[in-house]
Amino acid sequence: MMNKYYSFLICFSMFLIFSTNCLAQKGDKAILANPWKVKQQIEKVVVVPVFANKNYSIIDFGAKSGGVVNNSEAFKKAIESCSKNGGGKVVVPAGKFLTGPIHLDNNVNLHLEDGAEILFSTKSSDYPLVKTTFEGTECMNHSPLIYAYNKKKVAVTGKGVLNGQADNDNWWYWCGAKQYGWIEGRGNQNDPQNRIRLVESGEQNVPVEQRIYGEGSYLRPSFVEFFECTDVLIKDVKIINAPFWVIHPMKSTNVTVDGVTVESHGPNNDGCDPEYSKNVIIKNCTFNTGDDCIAIKAGKDGDGRRVAMKSENIIVQNCKMLDGHGGVVMGSEMTGGIKNVFVENCTMDSPNLDRAIRIKSNSRRGGIVENVFVRNIKVGQVKEAVLRINMFYNVYGNQTGNYIPQVKNVILENVKVKDGGKFGVLAKGYAELPIENVLLKNVTIDKVGEAYSIENVKNIQFVNTFINGQKVESPQ
Template sequence: MKRETIVNFLINAVVFGLILMLCSCKAGAQDFNSDKVWQKADAIIENITVPEFPERTFNVSDFGAVADGVTDNTEAFKKAINACNAQGGGKVLVPAGKYVTGPIHLKSNVNFHLVEGAEILFSKDKSAYLPMVHTSYEGMELMNYSPLIYAYGQKNIAVTGKGIFNGQANNENWWPWAGKDEYGYKEGQPKQHDDKNLPRLRQMVADGVPVEERVFGEGNQLRPTFFEPFECENILIEGVTFTNAPFWIIHPIKSNNITVDGVTVRSHGPNNDGCDPEYSRNVNIKNSLFDTGDDCIAIKSGRNNDGRRVNIPSENIVIENCEMADGHGGVVMGSEISAGVRNVFVRNCRMDSPNLDRAIRIKTNTIRGGFVDGVYVKDLQVGQVKEAVLKINTYYAIYDNQEGNYIPEIRNIFLENVQVENGGEYGLLIKGREQSPVQNVRLKNVSIKSTKVPLNIENCEPVIFLNTTINGKEY
């Protein structure tokens, strides 16, 4: 082949390649959040195993439970659960009435079912939550008080029904340990930020101390989670109400195949996140109401060295047909995010409260590190939020010294068909890092009718807007 022919061929190939690239960029800009994306969400849901149970019923009354609001039913519940498990599974039935109990430990193939009118009142006696179990606090594993409802290494478990789980936490029980005046703390009382508590746990994590040696519990002030399936498979939480939680409320950790359906969470205590999947995958949260003292839904994957040690991203999480009222954020990724989060889908949700700070939020820093790759939001209705419709913050800090060597990576954040009446202070508030700018943020068919500052963006690739208006101006 002649030299001139080769040169012409190469030039034509380069030009053709550039044309293809430009066409694909244009198509991509116009076609993000395509049907294919939401088909993936549907496929995730279809592949989640929802537990089913034999048609056997174990009425807790037959095991000595008394619904008088006074009697301790811990042993009666335990006997009913053990019997159900031993006979191959079924439904542990809690009739109407008020039942006081210590922690409830679920076992495989057990559906713990509260009929309408049943209310579980969890004991205010801290010693009831001993002996300690393997659990987690703010993304750090430890030995601590048992969660109020707990399962470890179980398969096919459920809590269902129309009843109420009442943690009985308040300004005199559990909440003062947060160390905040509004939650009953008085100067001089022990609190979670004392050196023997969170600072000691954080140091143990930094030093790589084995989990079994991170012993807390009695004499310490780290509150238990409400419902924690730990290393479990096939979990169903359906219909029930959670209220007055000590700490995080629904916290599946290192678990797979999780369905939260028709649940009501109304709890305004400190760190009262509604649902926090952590190191978990294949999750469907639907038809539920979150009215909380902290984030409504917060997807997590471990804190600092613990997240990097475990190294299990949270992924394949579909949130749909939910309502978010009060809370720090509607759907949040972080701040315990060191192992990363990918493939989060949010659709057909409504967020509306003067006490809801943000709609969609991602928070991390260079001690947490981690990544977020793929957040897809569609058909979202926002009445009002305080701070921002979308907030991405890679400088998140509550404690001092939140700067380290783990640069977070955040990419592929898509919002489509989002209608906002009052966006608060900011439409988009994005704070990326110069070393790692936020990548590929796209808005399509988004309308923010009112916000004080439409865009406050640093260290982010140019945001792509398609048919998007903020304060009446098209972007």
């Protein structure tokens, strides 16, 4: 009797697995058949928060302009009062207002009027420990400059400026690079007790609450971080001089980044880094950065496998990318996986822009990137490649392991490039798990060194694609 029972369980389990796989395959087929229809469906799901028509000026809570007096308490009181009374706008009027970290609450829109500038303290001791992340590993570290944890309906809006005041004397030198002000005797993140210890704690599954960093650890905080938030908006503001990643939606859902300008050329100054996040729209923005303009992430190594969340349904549209390591990038922290990325109607152009579209991982990261759709892109100049897929990305020493990354279904169409740099397509995968299904359709690339350089790529097709004036045939 028991044998029959176990046989039934085994058969039923196999049926469930088979059914789930069939549904997944149908889902993949549906999005490949009409990806832009799926994009429209995602847009309908994303909720832009609406706030009560009530204003709470920081002046009424004791804030002083001039950039000298620390207004942390005024910001805190205004936000508390706004949230407690049903929400609305916390208004920052024209002027310069110095503060420590700003922690948002439910139903609060931090609104900077035209001419307003928030100057963030450069004293690391002003930033208390909070649950956050550094380069894809969760930890307790300095609070981001603007932070929301487990909140619903939060926003940062307006025509004002968020100034992190980071430079070679403040925050940036923590990276340990001489070009950013580090000199012998100064602390930096590369001390074995800092970044290396954090990565090891992720590998060893140390509880996040026990990963204590902060003062003396030299792990820079993100600028704007929404951690486990729902219905998020950041609109119109200009963000300059960030310590680290600039806009970081972390484990968040329904996020809109609209009309934001990022100008920050420090180390790891990615413009926008959705991580473990779902239903994210980045539109009408300008990125001029010291690292990737947009970098979609999903955790790193052992910690990414612990969290095991995808970043999915990410839309980038009508954006302008200037300086940066890449225009739209996936990785390298992508262990949890990245799925359904849509990029359309963007312009990318700078002698300091290395690649237009980039996917990067390695066998220590692992992870999968699937369903990347790019259309109607105008590229003026890039240095290295229009499309770069690197499964052997290597920083911080040996990055090899037992987790071979996977990339499949990458489609570029209606792309025009004036100066393509060294390669049209530069892609290298693993023989055990090749990069799969890459399509360039109606693509024109001029002034490029080589049409493509590929290794372990399965099913790459060129359809009506011209490189240096010559029509490119698909490899056999």
